[in-house]
Amino acid sequence: MINKRLINTVKDSKKYIFSNVLCQWVSLLSNFVFVTCLALMIEKLWLKEQFNIFAYLIYMLISILVRAIMTKLSIRMGYLSSKEVKKVLREKIYQKLLSLQGSYKEQINTSELVQIAVEGVDQLEVYFSSYLPQFFYAMLAPLSLFIYLSFIDIKSAIVLFICVPLIPVSIIIVQKWAKKLLSKYWGQYTALGDTFLENLQGLTTLKVYQSDQYKNEKMNEEAEKFRVVTMKVLTMQLNSITIMDLVAYGGSALGIIVALLQLNSGNIGLFGCLLIILLSAEFFIPMRQLGSFFHIAMNGMAASDKIFRFLDLQEPKKVKTPCPDIDSISIKKLSFSYDEKKEILHNVSLNFSKGSFSAIVGESGSGKSTISSILMKRNRKYTGHVLINETDLNQISESSLMENITYVSHQSYLFKGTIKDNLLIAKPDASDEELWNVLDKAKLSAFLKQENGLETFVEEKGSNFSGGQCQRLAFARALLHDSPVYIFDEATSNIDVESENDIMQLIHELANEKTVILISHRLANVKDADTIYVLENGNIVESGKHEKLLQNQSVYASLWNAQVSLESYIGGGNA
DSSP, rough: OHHHHHHHTTTTTTHHHHHHHHHHHHHHHHHHHHHHHHHHHHHHHHTTTOOOOOHHHHHHHHHHHHHHHOOOOOOOHHHHHHHHHHHHHHHHHHHHHHHHHHGGGSSSSSSHHHHHIIIHHHHHHHHHIOOOOOOOOHHHHHHHHHHHHHHTTTHHHHHHHTTTTTHHHHHHHHHHHHHHHHHHHHHHHHHHHHHHHHHHTHHHHHHHHTTOOOHHHHHHHHHHHHHHHHHHHHHHHHHHHHHHOOOOOOOOHHHHHHHHHHHTTTTSSSHHHHHHHHHHHHHHHHHHHHHTTTTHHHHHHHHHHHHHHHHSOOOOOOOOOOOOOOOOOEEEEEEEEEESSSSSEEEEEEEEEEEOEEEEESSSSSHHHHHHHHHHTTTOOOEEEEEEEEEGGGGGHHHHHHHHEEEEEEOOOSSSSEEHHHHHTTOEHHHHHEHHHHHHHHTOHHHHHHHHHHHHHOGGHHHHHHHHHHHHHHHHHHHOOOEEEEEEETTTTOOOHHHHHHHHHHHHHTTTTTEEEEEOGGGGGTTSSSEEEEEETTEEEEEEOOOHHHHHHHHHHHHHHHHHHHHTTTOOOOO
């Protein structure tokens, strides 16, 4: 179970693995010295011969000291190897994620990505620090013992040496079953993680609808499946260990029996017999230790398969063309579907000119947010053309595009840290004066001055702020980015009326100097737009100014009248 690609991926680990094996081998040689001295002492005492006991004791003490040092160095090499593999693989996973850019979710689930980056790499940490060094040492140790003991008694050495391969043979037999079982184990583990993460994120909703017990039962079913496959893995490991113990003890016993027969026949002396008895177990201990790492190796192989599947994912074609000064954004005959069964967008054509205020409206599921995802290069599997001026979107580098287009949604992420930390993401070299300026525009400065100013702490996802405050902060960060184009995707949904009105006022002010694309379910927010595009079932059914669309008495007018009636009914004020 040696994966050459894996080892070559973490090239610097080779020197640590070699050093680890070397330390273990030197430790074995020191044990030769210890056991030889011990056997000689016992023989001389049995034969009542005179000898310098202190000299033997010094040699034995030195061998013990050397073995202790080598063991410590071996552990150190294992640590350095595991440290290297974690560093390299996680860097490669992260770099791959950056290479996939915003479209990575089209190819892999976030939960699976987290699992291979954490659990998967941890499995390989043990694989490199323990299994691989032991694998090579288990080859070297029996050979060294055979060469040494062959000078004492060739028959006993041959018997011991021949029995050693029986352990890896048993490992190979178990491996065929274990590979399928561990693949199933990892699949079930991933499924359980997905279910747990989904239930955790939707816990509030489950409580509201009192469906938490139902989901808990489903979770228990997944957990039971994982428990069953885990028990099968443990049973497989126990059975394999039992088989290896039988081979190891049996082989050692057979070697000792041959040595005793040779002693009885007078072919070897007491020293030789004792030496073989004391060292017979050393033939099998390295290979037996390797066998105990067998499940680690199999888990490592399963984890590496997942990691390499991710690293081998097809990347978007790397482009270096910078984004031009945006005079227009054109969408021509755009079609898109998340799967082959249902088309989300069908032959959609839109045009956003420089300095314009455009809006995209439609019922939920009509494809509004999909258009924004495509413009931000998060969804790439579309047909048709998206042009920045006359340059195809796919030919423009993502980093350059992000410098020129700012995207704000109703789920803009706030990071754990200070207000200042969250703002500087948009402009790392911004002065405090600039930060306070955008906060003032977003009407957050008065609140923050009552707190801790720019050092006010923000919990993960802004959980210590209201929805309106979070969105104001996201808007302030967007203003600081100061790009020529802004896309607001339902940026005012799920917040209080006051915050919505303030943000919409800022969007309208921004539209006087920037190109603004507003996606909104609330038509009152878009009535001042230069052009309103109306989506229905993935098709552009009409477009124009608010007054013209009302006169058409078509889809837009129906949506408008429905919202006006609803807001009047609930006392919502002006539409």
